[in-house]
Amino acid sequence: xxxxITNDPLAAVAAVTGDITHAVSAEFQSSLLAALKVxxxxxxxxxxxxMFTSSGLRSLLLLHREATGSGxxxxxxxxxxxxxxxxxxxxxxxxxxxxxxxAEALVALSTPTL
Amino acid sequence: MSERIDLYPTGEIAGWKVRPGRVxxxxxxxxxxxxxxxxxxxxxxxxxxVLFDKATRxxxxxxxxxxxxxIGDVWSVVVFGLNPETFEYGxxxxxxxxxxxxxxxxxxxxxxxxxxxxVSGRDIWGAPPDWADPFPYRGFxxxxxxxxLGDRSPExxxxxxxxxxxxxxxxxxxxxxxxxxxxxYAGVVEKIPHLLDLGVNCVELLPIFEFDEFELSRQxxxxxxxxxxxxxxxxxGFFAPKAGYAATGxxxxxVDELKAMVRALHAAGIExxxxxxxxxxxxxDHRGPSISxxxxxxxxxxxxxxxxxxxxxxxxxxSLNCNNPVVRQMVVDCLRFWVSEFHIDGFRFDAAAILxxxxxxxxxxxxxxxxxxxxxxxxxxxxxxxxxxxxxxxxLLGSFPNYGRFAEWNGKFRDDVRDFLRGEPDRAGILATRLxxxxxxxxxxxxxxxxxxxxxxxxxxxxxxxxxxxNSKHNEANDxxxxxxxxxxxxxNCGEEGQxxxxxxxxxxxxxxxxxxxxxxxxxxxxxxxxxxxxxxTQGGNNNAYCHDVEFNWLDWSLIDRESELFRxxxxxxxxxxxxxxxxxxxxxSGNASGALGFPEVSWxxxxxFQPEWDSRFVAAVFAAEFPAGPDVVFYAWNSGWNGxxxxxxxxxxxxxxxxxxxxxxxxxxxxxxxxxxxxxLIGPRSSxxxxxxKIE
Numbered sequence: 001x002x003x004x005i006t007n008d009p010l011a012a013v014a015a016v017t018g019d020i021t022h023a024v025s026a027e028f029q030s031s032l033l034a035a036l037k038v039x040x041x042x043x044x045x046x047x048x049x050x051m052f053t054s055s056g057l058r059s060l061l062l063l064h065r066e067a068t069g070s071g072x073x074x075x076x077x078x079x080x081x082x083x084x085x086x087x088x089x090x091x092x093x094x095x096x097x098x099x100x101x102x103a104e105a106l107v108a109l110s111t112p113t114l
Numbered sequence: 115m116s117e118r119i120d121l122y123p124t125g126e127i128a129g130w131k132v133r134p135g136r137v138x139x140x141x142x143x144x145x146x147x148x149x150x151x152x153x154x155x156x157x158x159x160x161x162x163x164v165l166f167d168k169a170t171r172x173x174x175x176x177x178x179x180x181x182x183x184x185i186g187d188v189w190s191v192v193v194f195g196l197n198p199e200t201f202e203y204g205x206x207x208x209x210x211x212x213x214x215x216x217x218x219x220x221x222x223x224x225x226x227x228x229x230x231x232x233v234s235g236r237d238i239w240g241a242p243p244d245w246a247d248p249f250p251y252r253g254f255x256x257x258x259x260x261x262x263l264g265d266r267s268p269e270x271x272x273x274x275x276x277x278x279x280x281x282x283x284x285x286x287x288x289x290x291x292x293x294x295x296x297x298x299y300a301g302v303v304e305k306i307p308h309l310l311d312l313g314v315n316c317v318e319l320l321p322i323f324e325f326d327e328f329e330l331s332r333q334x335x336x337x338x339x340x341x342x343x344x345x346x347x348x349x350x351g352f353f354a355p356k357a358g359y360a361a362t363g364x365x366x367x368x369v370d371e372l373k374a375m376v377r378a379l380h381a382a383g384i385e386x387x388x389x390x391x392x393x394x395x396x397x398x399d400h401r402g403p404s405i406s407x408x409x410x411x412x413x414x415x416x417x418x419x420x421x422x423x424x425x426x427x428x429x430x431x432x433s434l435n436c437n438n439p440v441v442r443q444m445v446v447d448c449l450r451f452w453v454s455e456f457h458i459d460g461f462r463f464d465a466a467a468i469l470x471x472x473x474x475x476x477x478x479x480x481x482x483x484x485x486x487x488x489x490x491x492x493x494x495x496x497x498x499x500x501x502x503x504x505x506x507x508x509x510l511l512g513s514f515p516n517y518g519r520f521a522e523w524n525g526k527f528r529d530d531v532r533d534f535l536r537g538e539p540d541r542a543g544i545l546a547t548r549l550x551x552x553x554x555x556x557x558x559x560x561x562x563x564x565x566x567x568x569x570x571x572x573x574x575x576x577x578x579x580x581x582x583x584x585n586s587k588h589n590e591a592n593d594x595x596x597x598x599x600x601x602x603x604x605x606x607n608c609g610e611e612g613q614x615x616x617x618x619x620x621x622x623x624x625x626x627x628x629x630x631x632x633x634x635x636x637x638x639x640x641x642x643x644x645x646x647x648x649x650x651x652t653q654g655g656n657n658n659a660y661c662h663d664v665e666f667n668w669l670d671w672s673l674i675d676r677e678s679e680l681f682r683x684x685x686x687x688x689x690x691x692x693x694x695x696x697x698x699x700x701x702x703x704s705g706n707a708s709g710a711l712g713f714p715e716v717s718w719x720x721x722x723x724f725q726p727e728w729d730s731r732f733v734a735a736v737f738a739a740e741f742p743a744g745p746d747v748v749f750y751a752w753n754s755g756w757n758g759x760x761x762x763x764x765x766x767x768x769x770x771x772x773x774x775x776x777x778x779x780x781x782x783x784x785x786x787x788x789x790x791x792x793x794x795x796l797i798g799p800r801s802s803x804x805x806x807x808x809k810i811e
Contacts, residue, residue: 022199053199054257054367061261089300089361091374092261 002048003031010109011041011073013102017048020056029059033066041073043105052083057090064096073097075105117146123194127177130165134183135190140447141229141353142255144198149255151203152190153227154440155411157217158207161189164224166202166252168234168366174201199366202234202252203227207409214422216413218404224249226351226406228444232256232369233324233351239283239297239358240342240663243328251326251350251405256369258455265377267459268385269495270315272521272564273700276635276688277387277642278314279572281345281667282322282359285645288668295361297668299368299375306382312648312681313688316385316497318462320573322359322372323388324351327663329396334661336593341661345573347464348396348430350405352448355456376457385459387497388452392445393468393504398431399424407434414440417475425475427468427506436469442483445469450492460497462523467504470515477508481515488517499523499567512555516565521640524552524566529604531570531633532581534731535626536606537754537800543728545752546718549735551638553702562700566639570630571647575657578647581605582626583612588655591662599658612655622800628683628778628785629752629802635691636750636804638702645669648684650677679782690775690804696739696746709738710745711767711807719751723764731755732797736764745807748775752802759797769810776804 001018012035020028036042042063049056060076067074076098079087087093099105123131131148140152151163161184165174179189204226209219226233230253236243243250286293286301293304302317309317325346334341346356360368376386395415397408400423407415417425417433424432435441452458463469470481487493502514502522514522527548534545547554551563571578576587585607587599608622627650634641645651646669653659659667674681691697696709703709703716718726719734726733734751749772753759758779766772772795777785779798797803 022197053365054370055199057367057370058257058259086362086365086367089295089298089374090367090370091303091377 001028003028005031005035007039008043008106010106011043011075012036012039013043013045013106015045015048017050019051020049020059021051021053022055025055025059029062032063036063036067036070036072036074039072041075041109042067043075043077043102043109045077045102046080046083047078049080049083052086057086057092060087060096061092073109075099075108077102077105121146121148121192127179128175130175130177130196131194132177133192135192137185137188137190139229141227141231142203142253144255144257145192148192148194149196149198150190150192152188153205153229153410154188155207155209156187156414156440157411158209158219160208162206163191163193164204164206165193165196166204168200168202168254171202171247176206198255202254204249204252205410213400216418216422218408218412220404220409223404223409225404225409226251227253228351228406228410229353230254230351231258231353232366233354233357234366236324236326236328237357237363237366239327239363251324253351254366256366260370260373262373262377262457265380265457267457267495268315268380268383270385271700272497272640273698275316275385275497275640276314276691277316277318277567277640278309278312278645279318279320279642280645281320281573282356283344283663284668286669288665288670290671291669292671297359298361299359299371300361303375303378306378306384309384310382312685313692314643315383316387316459317379318387318389318642320389321346321349321391322356323349323390324354324356326350326396327358334591334593337591337662337664339664341593342663343661344663344667345660347391347660348394349391350396352392352444353451373456380457385497386457387460387462387499388458389462389464390449391464392434392436393465394428394430394432394434399426402431414438417471417473427471427475427504427508428465429505433468433471433475435473436483437472437478437481439482442486445483446486446490449487449496450490453492453496458496460499462499462501464501465504466500466502466514467508467510468506470510471508475506479515484515484520485517488519497521512552513559516559516561518561521565521567523572524555524568524639526555527552527566527568527637527639528570531630532604534733534752534754535629536604537731537756539731540729542726542730542733545733546726546728546735549633549637549733549750550716551702557702563638563702564640564700567642568634568637568639569642569644570634571644572642573644575600576603576605576655577644577651577653578627578630579623579650579652580655580657581630582623583607583614583652584655585611586655587657588612589658591654591656592658599656603657624680625778625800627680628687629754629800631684631687632776632778632802632804633752635687636697638697638699641691643684646673649673649681682782683776683778683785687776694746694748694806695741696737696748699739703737709747710740711738711747711770713738713747713764715739717764719761719764721759721761723762732759734761747807749805750803751797753797754800756799758799758801761795761797763793763795763805765793766807770807771810772805773808774803775806776802778802
């Protein structure tokens with residue numbers, strides 16, 4: 001897994017590539033939690049996600065909970081259909097705000113409702 | 115709070131850092147830094163934990179557990195550094211191989227952990243297995259946390275349930291289902307709107323514990339296809355959901371998907387009851403494979419004859435030794451697990467009479483297992499339903515050791531309604547008993563009608579459409595010479611065997627189907643309908659379709675349009691039950707107790723009011739009771755004779771009139787709705803009606 005994080009005035013933008021599995025979930029979570037902590041929100045660019053396991057799902061849910069708890073937006077962008085499928089089948093897709101691109105996510109974050 | 119102070123390795127086995135485990139919980143579970151394993155065997159002389167790579171299924175390591183890792187008869191170990199997503203496991207045990215003494219240890223076998231929370235090997239339904247794999251079923255670890263989003267059981271009162279018996283795969287596998295993932299837990303979720311539209315509030319799922327659809331599979335020369343274990347009444351893993359029913363089974367996420375299904379059903383107000391098979395396992399008799407229990411502790415887990423052979427009360431080769439204290443604990447643990455971890459609302463126990471047998475097969479007056487289940491605090495609000503008989507001839511309908519908790523699939527309701535339906539003479543009296551909640555079976559022991567699961571069809575036997583279309587079973591496709599399946603179908607084909615182009619016969623079949631559905635919804639007790647009966651699903655006369663994973667065994671959703679009239683009626687009949695609390699009272703009605711508006715709780719009638727004709731093909735009743743919202747009084751009549759009957763209705767009290775809510779003898783669209791009716795009322799041939807007393811505005 002590779003994680004690159006850039007800072008936009010509206011949110012930290014993290015692009016992840018590779019598998020989100022148990023082997024990397026702790027690092028994945030801690031890196032994104034740290035980014036969330038020092039920014040106004042978090043956009044996760046999911047374009048490069050490969051394998052997405054139970055651990056990956058739990059990582060996203062934990063991030064979502066953390067963001068909600070701290071009143072910050074957490075937006076998924078460009079979610080691959082296989083990942084979306086897992087999230088739908090397990091009933092968690094509707095909990096997330098997911099948009100087609102990072103740009104659209106940032107536009108959404110600039111609106112006062114988010 | 116820092117983490118536990120004892121989660122560090124104390125040694126190394128086969129290159130893996132380990133420490134002795136803590137016995138509980140049994141099975142394999144995540145602990146910080148590793149995996150905890152725990153397993154029981156009462157007679158093994160050695161135990162090794164065997165680890166495999168999940169991706170390649172190749173051996174990673176074999177860890178012989180020293181005696182210091184054993185407390186009593188339980189081996190337990192923590193293995194550090196294992197990635198839970200990349201390994202599978204089993205056990206290799208040694209011990210005596212002395213079948214006459216009950217022992218069948220075989221150290222060449224690697225055995226499945228009975229407490230495994232997930233089982234690999236049949237991850238995708240129907241995917242051709244590796245027949246050469248000597249250890250096809252292996253346990254693996256799954257995350258046990260799940261965000262239930264505040265899910266709670268609907269906790270519907272038993273008497274208010276309308277149960278829908280469903281095969282998870284068959285429900286949406288047909289291409290007409292239109293769901294994204296046909297034949298899966300996720301598919302069920304997509305079809306929740308149908309269940310709500312129909313009005314059922316409980317699904318009873320045919321077995322979803324891991325089983326092998328390829329067990330005893332074979333080419334079928336009759337069909338040219340493959341006979342499979344489609345129903346799944348042969349458990350491989352009691353704590354593991356069937357992976358092949360999950361769209362995510364290949365990713366090992368069946369636990370999450372099933373939990374999501376339960377959560378979605380609960381959110382829709384629908385309870386989930388599991389059909390569970392604790393009477394036997396998939397290992398068969400002495401000719402069967404050694405998959406788990408046989409090699410772990412044969413003498414403990416199975417009922418054995420004095421010569422060590424298997425006692426077979428299940429008809430499947432073996433009988434689980436349910437009243438052995440260790441096995442009893444496993445069964446109770448298993449039920450608790452499904453309730454606490456999966457939020458399951460109840461269980462239907464297959465061939466449950468076996469659960470009341472002692473280790474030598476004798477029926478027990480006070481079976482410890484059933485007492486334990488009934489009294490268990492975790493299971494306290496669960497629906498418990500027994501199939502109160504077994505293949506060994508123990509028939510306990512009405513006398514199943516119930517401890518005030520177990521309801522029963524009421525086979526007499528099925529038989530007596532079928533007899534009345536087909537026009538057997540002199541059955542009005544016994545039908546009245548069934549409509550009253552079968553007090554002949556349950557009243558003397560203080561049980562109410564909630565003890566009676568009223569059904570006419572279920573997975574085992576004809577579908578409703580076939581019940582009115584066939585005089586005899588047609589199981590030729592099973593390739594058993596039509597010898598399998600019951601012969602006592604009590605069915606009537608309405609004039610022609612099988613499909614017909616005769617409009618009159620088709621109309622009669624529709625009417626007869628409606629008669630059954632209305633009787634189910636009127637009778638005291640808990641009604642259960644079979645998946646697809648609301649839309650005329652046929653199995654072509656096959657009354658034992660356990661082995662077919664093909665279209666005729668799947669629900670064809672286009673039937674909703676083609677059988678729209680039946681579906682409309684089914685929906686309305688269920689709505690009538692929900693609308694009339696008098697039909698759902700949790701007590702047997704008494705003719706001596708005051709009901710409402712001058713009627714007793716129940717009064718029986720014939721063609722003339724208050725003159726029942728017990729030795730006839732005509733039964734009529736008024737059920738009446740007062741409720742906080744006001745009186746509820748209904749009149750129900752069923753004429754199973756060939757001729758219409760003009761009857762005199764019991765006089766309506768001042769200010770009220772009888773109105774028709776259902777009339778199976780009327781043409782479609784005229785058989786429902788609040789239509790004022792006269793004091794003399796025509797009940798058509800082979801027809802039934804439901805009227806209610808409504809206030810004159």
